[in-house]
Amino acid sequence: MSKDGHIQAYTHPAAGWGALKQVAINLVREKVTAGNYRTLLKQNQPDGFDCPGCAWPDREHASTFEFCENGVKAVAAEATSKRVTPDFFAAHTVTELLKQSDYELEQHGRLTDPMVYDAASDKYVPIDWDDAFKLMARHLNALPDPNQATFYVSGRTGNEAAFLFQLFVRMYGTNNFPDCSNMCHEPTSRGLPGTVGVGKGTVTLEDFEHADTLLIFGQNPATNHPRMMNELRDCARRGATIVSINPLRERGLERFTSPAHAVEMLTGASTTISNLFIQPKLAGDFALIKAMAKRLVERDDEALAAGQASVLDREFIARHTSGYEAFEQDLRAQSWDELLAESGVPRAQIEQLTDIFIKGEKVISTWGMGLTQHKGAVKTIQMLSNLMMMRGQIGRLGAGLCPVRGHSNVQGDRTMGIEDKPAKAFLDRLQKVFNFEPPREHGLDTVDSIQAMLDGRVKVFLGLGGNFVMATPDTPLTFDALRACDLTVQIATKLNRSQLVIGKEALILPTLGRTEIDLQNGVPQGVTVEDSMSMVHLSYGMNKPASPGLLSETMIVARLAHATLGSGQVDWLARGADYASIREMIEKVFDDFHDFNARVAHPGGFHLRMASREREWRTPTGRAQFVPHAVDTDTPIHRARARHGDRLMTLMTARSHDQYNTTIYGMDDRYRGVFGLRRVVFINKDDLAMLGFKDGEHVNLVSVWDDDVVRRADDFLLVEYDIPRGCLGSYFPETNGLVPLHSTADGAGTPTSKSIPVLLERATA
Structure with missing residues (x-):
């Protein structure tokens, strides 16, 4: 209490x-x-x-x-009547505003006018839009190397602005595109191409209507994707088996009352969602999935020995895959003791889960950041692909892989080219269509950009949406990184902390929200997004803009490009005034976007072709690829536990229910029983006893890492919770500072925010 x-x-x-x-x-x-x-x-x-x-x-x-x-x-956050005007900034210094909580900053309302930082007064003061673009262009054009600037993109950015932005930045001369994908589903984008040939999911909503089994890994849809709950409800009510695989036993995956169904609301009825809960320890998902694959081989041996049909889809394996023999050999050599120890799941539960998987004729596996924010995230995604391929559960109606992305257009931004490691074919097409030589060397992702700013190798940071400093790891280092820049620019709808952690010069550029009417030359403009299942659709804002001083993200990009590069090669201002013309540019670069304007005008838009859903494998072999991986028993967590014994805990960060990414809407997390608090730590009751603490005590968290940096987060309330032994849960961004900058997923660079080795110490009164 x-x-x-x-x-x-x-x-x-x-x-x-x-x-x-x-x-x-x-x-x-x-x-x-x-x-x-x-x-x-x-x-x-x-x-x-x-x-x-x-x-x-x-x-x-x-x-x-x-x-x-x-x-x-x-939507309410964009539609708020509260305003952050020049008078607001005149009344508050940046130092004063930095003392406010993230929730308090959010509650001030919508930004109304472009502002520039005045160091003498420590305040933001108004600046004309033209002068703001001149200031940015002057800094960018003064850099001796375009790679000394980095360009961050949030997943709220629409396709039109994202495409124009990547074209401008590449014409400027760099591939430095840190984006929100780097911090969430990058292991999906890097892992799936090595198995099924494309870094996206293989299912549509139609598949949920036919699935008889759903495996939900590391995901809390009732909080993070509430509309997904209606799909799960429908699946459950027609008899599909749903298994929740998550260290936290989330309330939303237990029972659900749909506000869209009047009978449930009026009668107080609800639907049981999950038939089974499996709670692996943090970073234990890889071992759990590999254990399922090993058990599947054992079950196949038993079936064949009894003269029964194989439980593997041998036709699919033979016709569509390569590498299975080496993969099976690795599974047979794998120790059960190691899998059980590393997963934290009893063998009886693994066998029960495998039996459910075998029984399922049409299986969908979904996952969120519970699988992606670990050191071994890429190989975990690939092991899940291996498991699904063993039974041919990819490219079949009602079955497949379903990564569930976060922000509304995080997948679309990547499709549009917001990518620090662009493919050669994409760059070749840009060169052909726009007659310039794009940069070929890989750029900087989020973590690399922070390090480059700290090292002085990056001097200009431009953020197209989002709240960079509160979304990233190692918070004090990230603050230092931005403050080392010559110029920081934040394009946003509302006030957040990133606008207060500033370089020698700084700009706040207010932009339209997607819910607002976007008029260019008197003509309403629509923007497109691509959802988690590759559906592209168009929409128009309906609300009056929060201020006449706002520009759309697309027009901000266009005017910045014009100010920096001129309009000799591309008529940037004309593109910014006509989004349909940008879509015409997009279709020239991406074949899947042919007839873009005509197809997106259809209500609901259109699906991008999913090659792997049609069992077309865009891999070097032309087949889906089995990829064996060993269990890693020498991770930072293993090394920390060797030093500190059972006192060492593994921490995961998570959202509260009144939160979306870094935006704090309120102070409650009602499904977990937390009201009016955010500095809490969820802990197993047996760990409380072992460590000598009691439920309701206050503790400090100290990160354990192989450097001399002290990372700590103080004064958190201990809350007894249903979570595996040795594991803790807490909210971000309050605990982001505990994640070392270079503790990242192998092969993806995603911060390991779901597996942070920490120690607890009693807080002083």
């Missing part, structure tokens, strides 16, 4: 009336006006606008009501 809040077990189903109550609270908190309130009913509708929240797909923008609590929060 804390004087600032309380812990109280949440015993209700997820969603239901509790979700509607929170929506009402948010509308009041954001002071949403009546006109903007009505537009909420147009969210994800054929004649409405696309939600700026998560990347879960819509049913072709069907007119059925799909309620999403976090979607409403995202």
